[in-house]
Amino acid sequence: MGKSFLKNSLIAPLIGKVQELFDKVAEKNPQKALELLLKLSEFALPKLRAIEVNNQPEDKHTSLNINIIDTGVPLASCEAD
Secondary structure, three states: OOHHHHHHHHHHHHHHHHHHHHHHHHHHOHHHHHHHHHHHHHHHOOOOOOOOOOOOOOOOOOOOOOOOOOOOOOOOOOOOO
16 A cells, blocks of 8 residues: 555545634634644645755866967957047
8 A cells, every 4th residue: 555545545534624624723813824734734845855065176177278379460459449
């Protein structure tokens, strides 16, 4: 028997009663109803998990060689002459 089947078979018959109780609480104390809703949502919504991020550079180094060749042509300029 799978977990979802067990969960559904145990909880499904209670949904109407839980809604009824929630509505009664919400009428008398909306803040308490929201607190209950948040607590119940922990069982229905996926939980966030922390992951480790390693921003340390590895020991791999890449070399880049740049050769500048003088062609005798002046570089373009954005300034008006």
